[in-house]
Structures are given as C-alpha cells and as structure tokens.
Amino acid sequence: MLGKTAGEVLIELLIEWGVDHIYGMPGDSINSIMEPLRKAKDKIRFIQVRHEEAGALAAAAYAKLTGKLGVCMAIAGPGAIHLLNGLYDAKLDRAPVLAITGQVETDLLGTDYFQEVNLERMFDDVAVYNQRIMSAEQLPAVVNQAIRSAYAKKGVAVLTIPDDIPRFEVKREARRTSSLFARPQILPQAADLLQAVRILEQARKPVILAGRGAREASQPLIEFAEKIAAPIVLTLPGKGTIPDEHPLCLGGLGLIGTKPAYDAMREADTLVMVGTSFPFTGFLPEGARTIHIDTDPAQIGKRYPVDAGLAGDARQTLNWLARELPVRSDRSFLARCQREMKQWWKKMDREEAQSDVPIKPQRVIRALQQVVQDDAVLSVDVGNVTVWMARHFRMSRQQMVISSWLATLGCGLPGAIAGKIAYPGKQVIAVCGDGGFAMLMSDFVTAVKYQLPIVVVVLNNHKIAMIKFEQEVMGNVEFATDLHNPNFARFADICGGVGFRVEKPEELLPALQQAVSEKKPCIIDVLVDAREAPMPAKVTFAQAAGYAKHLLKELFEEGRPEVPVP
Template sequence: MSRTVARVIVDGLADLGVGHVFGVVGDALNPLTDAIRTTEGIEWTGFRHEEAAAFAAGARAQLSGELGVCMGTVGPGSVHLLNGLYDAAKSGAPVLAICGQVPLSEVGGDYFQEVDNDLLFRDVAVYRATVTSPAQMPRLLESAVRAAVTRRGVAVLTVPGDLGDQKVEDDRPPRFALPRPAVTRPDDPALAEAAEAFAAGSRVTLLVGRGARDSREEVLRTAELLSAPMVLTLKGKEGFEEDNPYEVGQTGLIGNPAAAHALDTCDTLLLLGTDFPYRDWYPSDCRIVQIDVREEHLGRRVPVDVGLAGDVGATLRALLPLLTPIGSRSHLDEARERFLQWQEGQADLADPTHDKRLLGRVRALFDNRDEEIRPEALAAAVDRHAADDAIFTSDTGMATVWLSRFVSMRGSRRLIGSYNLGSMANAMPQAIGAQLWAPDRQVVAFCGDGGLSMLLGDLLTIRSERLPVKLVVFDNRRLGMVKLEQEQAGLPEFGTVLDNPDFAAVAEALGLTGIRVTEPGELDEAVRRALAVPGPVLLDVVTNPAEVAVPGKPTVSQGWGFAIAKIKENLPSGSG
C-alpha cells in the first residue's frame, strides 16, 4: 500500500534516528505533524516561537553531531525559523528545516501568506528544494538530508499544503547512504615545510579551537614538545581546560592579558582547528602554520606561511616525529605565570565578600556603590555547584564573558552558544534542545535579561515538556555588552536600560520554580538550591550593572573613551 508524502518524510526521519522535531503546528504542516503523532520513535515538541524551535534543533545537532529537525508552516512560520537556522549554519550544525507552502496551484499568485522559500533561504541553506510532485519522494528527502549532514549545514525542504496527503507511488524506504567522515592528512612535503617553520623559531604559541576537540592527546603532546603556551578560543574551552599545564585562557574581548601576551610575543603561531575571526587579536610579526580540515579556512583570517589541510589529530600524529623539541620553557613559563596571577585576581573579584574588604570597598566606590551582586560571583558560584557533566549554554553578551572567565569545562561538560552568529536570545531555546537530547544531564543556561525577555514565551515550552532546565539570569537591567561598547567609544549609555519584571515571579506564574537573589550573602546558597531542585528553575540574580569586563589587551583609546562616557553620563540631562 502506498504512503503519503508526509508519511514518507516522517518514516524516513524516524528510521534515521531523529528523536524530536521542533516547531509550531499549522495548516500546511498538518499532514506531517499528524504522521509524527502516529509514529513511534519520533516526537513532536511544540514551541511558542519558531525561532526558538530552530535554535533547539541546532543545539541538538551541535551536541550530537547528528541531524536536527525543525518545522515552520506557511509564510511567517517559516520566516521565523530564519535566525535560528543562520546560527546552525554558522556553527556547522546539520539541520533540516521542513517548511510549509501555499497550495501548489496557488504558488506564484501572491496568495495569502505566500513567501518564496527558495529565495528566502538562499543565503542560509546548503540545499533548498520545493516538492512539486509526489513522484519526487523520497529522492528529495534523501538529497536534503545528505546535504545537511555531509556539508554540515542547513537544508530546507518545502512542502506545499496540498501535497502532504498525496500518495507516493514509489513506496521504497528512503536510503540516505550517509558516509563516515574521512580522516585525512597533508602529504609529506607539506609536513616537512611546517617542521622547518617551527625549527626556525623558539617561542611558539598554539591557538586551539573546537576543530581540535577530538585530538586532545596530540595537541598536548605538541605543546609539550614545543614548550608552547596554549591559547583557547571560546569553543576550544570544551576538552582543553581540565588538567592542561599549557593553557593560558582565551584571547579577544573576553580574554585575558596572559593570552594576549602569549600571542604578541611568539615568533611562530600554530592554529589548530580554529577559524577565530577577530583579526586585530592575531600577532602581526610571526610565522603562522595552520591546520584545518576545511581547506577554505586556511589563511582566511590571517595570512599563513604554511597551510595544512587535514584532520588535526591525524596531521599532528604525522608531524610530531618531524619536530625538533624546544628546550627553553621561558616563553611558556612567562605566559603561565601571567595567567595564574590573572586567575588569582579574578577569583578574588568573584568572592562574595570582595566588596567588604579594603581594596574591594575602594573599587566599589567607582563601580558598585549600591553593593549589588557582582556577576563574577554568580558565574563562579554556578561553576562550583554545577555537575561535572553539565551542559552549558550562554546568551551573547556579558553572560558569555562571565561564563568564559569563571566556568571551567571540567569532566564531560559541554558548551554551546551563538558564538559565530552572535544572536541574542539563544541560551534558553538551546537549553531546551540540549535537555531533550540528554534528559538525564544537568543543563544550565546563562541568560542575559535582554536575551531571555526576547523569547520569554518559550518558558511555557519548558513547563509543558517538564524539562529540568536551570535558567540563570544575569539581571543587570541593561543590554550590558551594548552599554560597554558605547562607553568604550566615548558615548554615554543610551537605550540600554531595561525595565525588567521580577523574572522569578514570572517563572512562578508560568509553573516553574522561581528564585530571586538580591543580596551577595544569599548568593551561594541560592545557586546551590537552584541546581538541586528537581524540575525547571529560573534563578533571577540582580547583578551590578556597572561591572566592567576589562579585555585582555585594553587600549588607551578604550580607556579614554570610557572616561569621557562616564563624564557625559553624569552631566545634567540636555547638557550635550
């Protein structure tokens, strides 16, 4: 007996092991969601906003390495997917978006809610197709899935509203034939050229990204042989922070002086599995060797002397025997000493009693006169009490700064965020996707108050799905990163103040456990309790809005701009 287009799609996804489909139901999707309703092994998770559904699908794909699936119905429903799909695309996450369309007979006639999906998703998708005949199934589904998985990106399959229930004559099951990833390394002459580059120097620094995560042993051996400090990208934290005697933290605006120094004083830089985009933070006068499995990444951010296309682990295993050990540890020891000193200062700042001590009282006169909770203390408390296998998500902005500096990726902890797209409002929906992927693991979202309030409605999804997600809200009543950007440019803060509700009370009204903290002395116990309470919890912590995250390499212009901004902010209104 022949199956419908919708049934072929859903059965194919179920056979592929797709456990959850995320989206908002409606019109053109009805045949598909009904097929999900009657299929074992695949579940529908209804969201309040399609953007959140796309973020959740992308999170699941990033964590599992397998296909994530979301759906949006005709017109606006599909448009709402776009931001979450861009995040998946820029994160290299395989996601299939199934989008509704007006009836096939009405396409091209400016019908109610009609949107040209093939045009809409042109920039974000590695594959786009509209089903115009049942005879195209299951071939189009197979092509979409293969494209998403093999090219690590977004595929969009559009299904008009009058095609989902039509019968497919070719009733064979879909065959996806997904290949195992190939492990490649450069040829011997290229490796010899890289070895010569290292032999010409004595101060080597590694910049390690997510692409090296599965090659920890080889990366540590390389750092040992070359006596090299190891700077980590934010996405490189996962897998390289624990028991790493070479690590010196992150670079960039969220980084620290030790990492900046390790980069600025090296004569040879080795980039491992990273596409770190901020060109101003690369050293300007050194040899650069880059290893990346994606050839198009070689030299994309900074000119390289030797580009090696291949898997990081396989390439290092072939390169290590060719390297001449560097006996002097002065470059490494200097960077590590600076890093440990910086960590001590950060730990002091994160101590809830910091503002009660002499130096703390002096600093508080400038940046915390109301003695509010410092966000550093909140992040450090979460790090202390969270499980060693917790999954963390973070909103773009200051929440990510505090996580990067105070949360260590020890044990089997995982970390995702909108670290390539830089979207707001990602942490909470990504936490939903993470919790559905790993129902028995602790999931902790570092939420900015601006980000959380943008997609606040999907707290109801957490409640309806009974997900034990822990939402930690840095409630500084500001768009904090924008505030900092304005002040560093010499502009007074403008348009960043948020008139927030009591988020804990909102959570309680929606059926979640809400905990609100306003006093530093209550912080540690509140964090411990929030992470221990069964079920979903929103921890609303009122933090100091004037806190400044000093970058690893502050410039004179930034300091001068900040001073000017503060003067302007304290002038009477209208003084200009």
C-alpha cells in the first residue's frame, strides 16, 4: 500500500473485495481514478454506459441477482445526480451497492465551483454509509468500511472523492483494516419459536406469504408448508421462490395477483409471513393470527400486526418449525385452494390462446414461455408488463427474475445487461413495455459494444398503458398517455444488433426462436393491444363504478367510448 497513490489503492481494495467490473461513464472529476482502473483492466472491467442511471440500475440488478456488491461510478454534479434513481432502486430492494462519485478538488470545495454539488447531503437519504474522502491516508479504511456496511446493512454505500485525492501518495500513517465481511447466521429466541408453534397448532386455515427473503429457503419452505397444510402465496420480489406450478403455490397477491391467492387470504385464520414486509396490507387477512419471519427485526410488525415475531434466518427458522410441528391431518382448506388454482390456470390458458390482432399481451408471455430455458435470467420492467409476467409467466425454481420495488421505469434493459455480465453462459431476457424501454434505450448500444447477446422483448402499444387504466378506473378520460414510438426493431439493427417486428400472433414464436439463437443483442418489437386492461383478479365495486364513469365521460365528452372488445 505504501508508495502507491490513493487511486491505485482504491482499485486494489475493490479487487480484494471480489469486484470484477464497474458501471460508469468517465469524466473530468474521476479521471484520476480512471488511470489506475485502466492499468488494472485485466482484473477489473469498466463497463461504459451511455447514461449514469443505467449504470446504477445495472449495479443494483447485479447485486440483486448475485448477492455480490454492485459498483457504479460517476463524475461530480450531473453524473452523480443521475445515479440517484438506480441507487434508490437498490435501497428499496435491499441490494448491496457501492457508488463512487467524483467531486471538485479539495481547495475548491465551498467556492461554488463548476459542477460543485453538496453530494453528502444529496445522498444522505439513500445511503447506509455516506462519506467524503478527506485524505489519501483516510481512503483505505473508509473504502473497507463502506463496502462492509453495504453488505451488512444490505444497502447503498457512497464514497465522494475530490479529484485531487486519488493522485496523492498513501503515506505510512494510513490506517490498515481488513477487506472482510463476516456473515452471521441468526436463529430466533426460543420463547418466540415456541409461541409460533402454539399458534400453528391451533391454526385451521393457515396461509404462507413468502417474499424475497425466502428465496434461499425454497426447500425448507416447501417442507414447512406441507407439514402444516398451508398454500404458499408469493410477493412479486418472491416470485420464483418455488415454481409457479408447484401444487402448493397460489401465485401472487394484490393487483398483479391471482384470485385463489386473494380468496385464500380472505379466509385465512393464520398468516405466516416469510422474508417480506408486504406493504399492501388491504390484501392481507383481517383478524388472522400472524407469525412474521425476517432477519431484520425492524421489519417485523412494521406494517401489519403480528402475534409472534421470529427474528432469524428463513432457512434455519423454517427447518426448526418443520421439525417441531406435527403433520396436520385436516388438509381440506389446502385441497380447496389447489382445486381453485387449477381452475385459475385453465382461465389463464384461455386468455393466452387468444389470436386477436393487435396481439394480446398474454399471448406474448405464452410464446416467451416456450423459448425460455430452465435456468434463464429474466429482467422485467415496470408497468402493465409487470402484471402480464407476474400472472402468466410460470417460473421454474432454477430461473431468476428481477424487477424494481421502487417501480422505476427503465430498469429492464440495465437489468439484462447486468444479468449477462453476471451469468454469461445463461440465457438473459428483458421484458419491457414501450414506455419503460424508451427511457434508457440508448444503452442497448452498451449491450452491442460489449457483445452481450441479450433478448429485449418490447410490448409496444403506443401507450403508457397502466396509467391509462388507472385514469379510467378513477372515472376519468385518459389524458397524456399516448406515445409516439420509433420502430424498435429498426433501432436494434441501426445499433448493430438484430431487430424483429411482430404484428401477428403467428409471427411471435418464430421471432423468439430466432432471437434466442442469435449471437448478438436482439429486440423483438411486438405490437400489442392497448385496450387490454390489466384487470385485478378480484374487481372491487369502486373499480367497476369508476370504469363505468370513465365510459360515460368518453361518451358525452368525446363522443366515442373505447369499450374493450369482450
């Protein structure tokens, strides 16, 4: 470490922590970091993005997919500001990310200099660790603490580095620390476990709600559910925890969920929440006794009252409960839920088989299902496309899916780029709406530049369709939701990728089959029906009344109601 510049030490420490690539865009206030990064390019790659937001979203996606640290970098001022959306995405999905930002030189701080922004204040809300490097000697210890904090607190660490600091030599008085994070294994208190056992022994209609925190506990979750005869409902971040067509699975919950899941929650007398702090509490049962399992005690009881809080690792906790509990003999509630789920899948089959033009979005998901490999990585953007994928795509346990709990439009493409970098041997597919894809479509050339053969499926209805539906359910006439789109397939060709334009249902499968066999990044531009509303599995009276009001407004104000075709 001695005799090296702070910039060289920074890159060495990142390599020690196992970082092998960084997303970013070079610029003046980080050029003193770019030079040592260039010298270490055989050990750590710099992935040049076309927008810093895409870099931050890719870093967040990489962290969600792998559990490893995602790293992004930007210049002071505008570059750092562009990182914010992707960093908030990481914060809400509890993904370990390190953001390195430039800053004006130390002797210029406080002079209102060119591109000077108070970055510590700006990042204060998003970060679990947020420090400005004050000297070369301070840098090594602070870098280690930033990365350790990102892992330990499952969040964003930000290092702001004035442009002169990386050029200074790290002298003998520099504090030495370790590039090490010790991962704990946590088991709940014995009294809390026994309280959970007492609740479960009295349960007659138990339901499990599993979130992202249950992903690494799939088999214990299944064994526990079998023991207590409980169906499993999945949150959106928890999709893929168990296969969608597993006999215990009732699919998702909420506006994107299934009717069997909705009905099961309405009847449940006992709820077991595993690795989720589900915010849409209106879909949870009223009056049910509740057990909440989470490694973070602060999440337990955060949004919904609980009778037993189990602060511990999902795998260990579920294994313990499954060992201690007897096999439930009365399985009538589970059996009824399973019969309803079989009927639900038949309904989905009918929707997916429609041969209308414009193409129904559900038909696109069915065709996609036919070409996706068992261990594929799926990056799902935000909007109606989230509903169609959550409801219709039937995941296997080996597949991985990521989206955005922040619900930030544009996350699909950066997620696919990160997915292909993380798992170069796997099939990687982004599923986007036209609104989301257009936000960061410039970074399709990043996939081309780095020869990342991803497939981007764009559901193109020339609408911000979810907002259109929301306006109509409120009883309003849709406004400002039309989109003027380019031909996304031609855009792919111009960028150096491969584009497919699909306008008829029979063109879908051949286009997808060709795209997944290509060695270049591909875009499949599918024209879908903008009138296909993502109706909830259970329509409330207020939603029906609001939609009827919207139709009347269009009739009297516009003279042409757009009544969906049955």
